[in-house]
Amino acid sequence: xxxxRFTALLVAIALAxxxxxxxxxxxxxxxxxxxxxxxxxxxxxxxxxxxxVDLVRSMGLAxxxxxxxxxxxxDDRAAEARLPQVESPPSGADQQELRRFARRQVETLASDKxxxxxxxxxxxxxxLVDFWFNHFNVYAAKGRTAMYLxxxxxxxxxxxxxxxxxxxxxADAKSPAMLFYLDNWMSATPDRDPxxxxxxxxxxxxxxxxxxRLPRIPGVGSRIPANGSAPIxANGSAPKRARGLNENYGRELLELHTLGVDGxxxxxxxxxxxRAFTGWTIDRDGRFRFVPALHDAGEKIVLGHTIKAGxxxxxxxxxxxxxxxxxxxxxxxxxxxAQRLVADDPxxxxxxxxxxxxxxxxxxxxxxVKTIVTSPEFLAPAARGAKFKTPFxxxxxxxxxxxxxVSDARAFVQTLQQLGEPLYMCQPPTGYKDTADAxxxxxxxxxxxxxxxxxxxxxxxxxxxxxxxxxxxxxxxRIGSPEFQRH
Amino acid sequence: xxxxxxxxLKSGAMAMLSLGFAPSFLGxxxxxxxxxxxLVAIFQRGAVDGLNMIVPHGDADYYRLRPTIAIPRPGRDxxxxxxxxxxxxxxxxxxxxxxxxxxxxxxxxxxACGSPDNTRSHFDAQDYMESATPGVKATRDGWLNRYxxxxxxxxxxxxxxxxxxxxxxxxxxxxxxxxxxIGSIEEFGVRGAAAAFEEQYDGSSDRLxxxxxxxxxxxxxxxxxxxGTPYRPAAGVQYPNGPFGKALAEIARLAxxxxxxxxxFTELGNWDHHVNEGAVTGQIANxxxxxxxxxxxxxxxxxxxxADTVIxxxxxxxxxxxxxxxxxxDHGHGNAMMVIGGNVRSGVHxxxxxxxxxxxxxxxxxxxxxxxxxxxxxxxxxxMGVSRDAVSRIFPGYQAMTTPGVISG
Numbered sequence: 078x079x080x081x082r083f084t085a086l087l088v089a090i091a092l093a094x095x096x097x098x099x100x101x102x103x104x105x106x107x108x109x110x111x112x113x114x115x116x117x118x119x120x121x122x123x124x125x126x127x128x129x130v131d132l133v134r135s136m137g138l139a140x141x142x143x144x145x146x147x148x149x150x151x152d153d154r155a156a157e158a159r160l161p162q163v164e165s166p167p168s169g170a171d172q173q174e175l176r177r178f179a180r181r182q183v184e185t186l187a188s189d190k191x192x193x194x195x196x197x198x199x200x201x202x203x204x205l206v207d208f209w210f211n212h213f214n215v216y217a218a219k220g221r222t223a224m225y226l227x228x229x230x231x232x233x234x235x236x237x238x239x240x241x242x243x244x245x246x247x248a249d250a251k252s253p254a255m256l257f258y259l260d261n262w263m264s265a266t267p268d269r270d271p272x273x274x275x276x277x278x279x280x281x282x283x284x285x286x287x288x289x290r291l292p293r294i295p296g297v298g299s300r301i302p303a304n305g306s307a308p309i310x311a312n313g314s315a316p317k318r319a320r321g322l323n324e325n326y327g328r329e330l331l332e333l334h335t336l337g338v339d340g341x342x343x344x345x346x347x348x349x350x351x352r353a354f355t356g357w358t359i360d361r362d363g364r365f366r367f368v369p370a371l372h373d374a375g376e377k378i379v380l381g382h383t384i385k386a387g388x389x390x391x392x393x394x395x396x397x398x399x400x401x402x403x404x405x406x407x408x409x410x411x412x413x414x415a416q417r418l419v420a421d422d423p424x425x426x427x428x429x430x431x432x433x434x435x436x437x438x439x440x441x442x443x444x445x446v447k448t449i450v451t452s453p454e455f456l457a458p459a460a461r462g463a464k465f466k467t468p469f470x471x472x473x474x475x476x477x478x479x480x481x482x483v484s485d486a487r488a489f490v491q492t493l494q495q496l497g498e499p500l501y502m503c504q505p506p507t508g509y510k511d512t513a514d515a516x517x518x519x520x521x522x523x524x525x526x527x528x529x530x531x532x533x534x535x536x537x538x539x540x541x542x543x544x545x546x547x548x549x550x551x552x553x554x555r556i557g558s559p560e561f562q563r564h
Numbered sequence: 565x566x567x568x569x570x571x572x573l574k575s576g577a578m579a580m581l582s583l584g585f586a587p588s589f590l591g592x593x594x595x596x597x598x599x600x601x602x603l604v605a606i607f608q609r610g611a612v613d614g615l616n617m618i619v620p621h622g623d624a625d626y627y628r629l630r631p632t633i634a635i636p637r638p639g640r641d642x643x644x645x646x647x648x649x650x651x652x653x654x655x656x657x658x659x660x661x662x663x664x665x666x667x668x669x670x671x672x673x674x675x676a677c678g679s680p681d682n683t684r685s686h687f688d689a690q691d692y693m694e695s696a697t698p699g700v701k702a703t704r705d706g707w708l709n710r711y712x713x714x715x716x717x718x719x720x721x722x723x724x725x726x727x728x729x730x731x732x733x734x735x736x737x738x739x740x741x742x743x744x745x746i747g748s749i750e751e752f753g754v755r756g757a758a759a760a761f762e763e764q765y766d767g768s769s770d771r772l773x774x775x776x777x778x779x780x781x782x783x784x785x786x787x788x789x790x791x792g793t794p795y796r797p798a799a800g801v802q803y804p805n806g807p808f809g810k811a812l813a814e815i816a817r818l819a820x821x822x823x824x825x826x827x828x829f830t831e832l833g834n835w836d837h838h839v840n841e842g843a844v845t846g847q848i849a850n851x852x853x854x855x856x857x858x859x860x861x862x863x864x865x866x867x868x869x870x871a872d873t874v875i876x877x878x879x880x881x882x883x884x885x886x887x888x889x890x891x892x893x894d895h896g897h898g899n900a901m902m903v904i905g906g907n908v909r910s911g912v913h914x915x916x917x918x919x920x921x922x923x924x925x926x927x928x929x930x931x932x933x934x935x936x937x938x939x940x941x942x943x944x945x946x947x948m949g950v951s952r953d954a955v956s957r958i959f960p961g962y963q964a965m966t967t968p969g970v971i972s973g
Binding site for chain 2: 216219260325332338465494495497499504505506507513514517518519520521522523526527530531534550553554557558559560562563
């Protein structure tokens with residue numbers, strides 16, 4: 078452990094030093110050597126394919142990056158044609174049927190995500206979809222979340238990854254998936270049920286959180302299956318018995334989605350944010366709806382800003398304005414993006430420049446990402462191979478480097494379960510970690526080596542290796558090597 | 565050619581290893597085995613109905629609140645009734661396999677036990693129980709890993725100190741100390757060119773990956789040597805069919821193999837009975853049958869080693885005291901934990917708050933009178949022998965309120 082910390086420290090020192098050196102010679106991006114191009118490809122895409130380096134060299138790195146930053150300019154019909162069909166929910170309300178549907182739904186979506194990461198030409202977009210989904214994580218096995226997942230990734234995350242942060246945040250705050258996952262759908266003004274006595278905790282050590290009483294979710298309870306297996310679905314309807322404030326979303330909005338855990342908010346801010354969002358719920362058809370009867374109409378003070386009484390739904394919008402423009406949010410988002418794209422301990426000067434860009438552009442995420450991927454710190458030799466691939470990044474990069482033809486991605490869905498990153502099945506709102514300490518483990522490496530052997534053998538169902546693939550043993554050693562676990 | 569020569573050197577090194585030049589941690593682990601105790605943590609995911617598992621048959625309100633799913637008082641029903649423990653509590657009849665452990669004073673129970681946090685969300689409550697920091701979501705590591713980390717001095721890197729027989733690393737074992745999550749011992753092996761992979765990792769300048777790779781191959785080799793042949797449980801021991809029984813058998817196998825195992829973890833799910841829970845028969849009866857046969861088999865299979873072992877069972881929260889309109893139970897609060905081992909203080913521990921209207925938590929659930937960390941911390945100190953100072957690192961933010969007294973002096 079000491080050794081690991083020491084290594085991390087060395088890397089951090091090396092990065093800081095080389096970034097300082099690099100700063101003085103911001104190079105002309107048209108004259109990149111192939112190692113630099115490979116590095117950029119490995120981080121901005123899910124791994125270089127054969128021929129990608131040549132392509133970027135002939136286009137020019139700057140032009141290629143610019144294109145990746147504007148995905149609508151890239152024809153992606155070939156990848157879209159590969160996507161699995163998304164099934165519509167069954168019309169009846171049979172529990173068994175719905176449960177089976179939900180299980181298939183998660184598998185289909187996971188396949189969809191894998192296929193896009195493997196074959197989409199809009200690679201930076203897909204890298205960022207993975208990043209932002211994880212930032213705004215929801216858990217498919219919590220109640221009805223799985224029902225709302227297709228639209229969540231398609232309509233909430235993907236269209237906004239190069240948008241303003243405020244727009245992404247609002248789309249997320251109003252998404253049934255998030256409203257359900259973090260319980261805001263049943264958060265209501267406590268005044269609505271003054272006689273319940275639930276504000277009177279009886280057990281010691283309680284003080285911080287106000288107790289909540291869960292209303293029964295029609296047809297499903299708040300069931301989730303054990304062992305993270307299949308979610309149990311139900312037809313949705315607005316909470317009829319919602320009573321009392323639920324702080325879950327209010328807290329995570331501040332802690333995870335915007336300011337960050339050290340962002341300087343108080344417990345009172347959490348309560349007042351939650352109060353502002355009371356009434357933001359899900360209607361009978363599974364769509365966002367504001368229900369005034371559930372809303373706490375009193376005045377609220379959030380992060381020093383007074384939100385006047387009686388603002389209705391605008392109060393939540395105001396909170397989004399306040400947190401999206403807060404300097405701690407700029408820093409938090411800049412840090413996370415730099416951690417994803419550059420290094421586990423990203424150079425502070427780079428984080429500060431990216432945060433400044435966030436503030437100056439009112440949260441233009443395209444500009445923030447551009448600042449990072451064109452920075453000298455990102456292009457510096459010390460950043461190369463500094464990141465340990467997540468299981469998702471490993472399996473996708475393995476397919477891309479081999480040029481394998483994947484007609485059915487379900488085998489990879491299973492591999493990701495074995496590697497500890499089952500897609501859409503991350504329980505806590507923190508999402509999967511993006512740093513080496515979370516993923517480097519003895520057991521994990523063994524599973525990675527076995528995956529390398531299996532893929533290279535050509536025996537994975539739904540996967541065909543191209544003609545001219547190196548011998549299985551040689552390929553397995555390459556994909557299972559320490560070097561290939563990094564990018 | 566060069567490659568071949570290096571491979572030859574490598575197999576030479578492996579031959580030396582088998583002659584006794586084992587990695588240093590193995591020697592230390594073997595030396596420490598005498599004083600190290602074993603903790604087996606079993607998570608019942610999905611919130612078991614503790615009131616139908618450990619039945620408060622002496623509490624009249626229990627029967628009033630559960631007109632169709634209550635477990636009858638001992639001896640009251642020929643179709644099945646609670647197995648009396650102490651005149652007030654009884655075991656669900658499906659738990660008959662645990663009766664001998666009660667009789668020989670190897671079973672302790674803590675009732676009305678749970679979290680100071682009131683969440684009724686499975687995922688939050690599991691998270692809090694495994695991080696052992698209820699109400700604090702930012703905790704990155706689990707309490708079992710913090711135990712391994714706090715007691716690692718002199719033991720080197722032995723990933724076999726903490727093993728989860730589970731597909732992914734459970735939250736309880738996540739953290740900085742090396743630990744393994746394995747589906748089974750057979751699965752934990754490199755198929756294909758193991759020697760070539762090992763050489764790659766051993767020779768890598770990537771220190772982090774090289775160390776993890778060395779852990780993996782060392783653990784693999786230890787397991788091949790110590791647990792390489794098909795496992796045969798002790799005579800007469802039969803584990804239940806299914807993944808839970810298999811996992812428990814793997815734990816017994818590792819415990820007997822003297823590989824330095826101190827903490828083992830496994831889990832079984834499907835306790836979330838909102839509908840048609842059943843009573844002496846039905847869903848919960850079937851789950852408790854598998855659960856109890858598994859625990860009894862593990863205790864029997866461990867044999868003498870049970871004296872140095874504590875098996876503790878846990879579930880994220882209990883279920884509502886009253887049955888619901890679907891013959892099931894909704895999410896509640898207080899629950900029951902079981903502690904099995906050679907040096908437990910047998911009995912049903914913890915203050916019973918009663919199920920009367922005035923005594924229920926938020927008007928509906930069994931109240932919590934024992935913090936689950938009271939049980940964990942007693943096991944870690946009284947059984948595992950951890951100092952009070954280290955305990956504060958294993959349970960940050962926790963101050964021992966009471967000692968439930970599940971471990972005998």
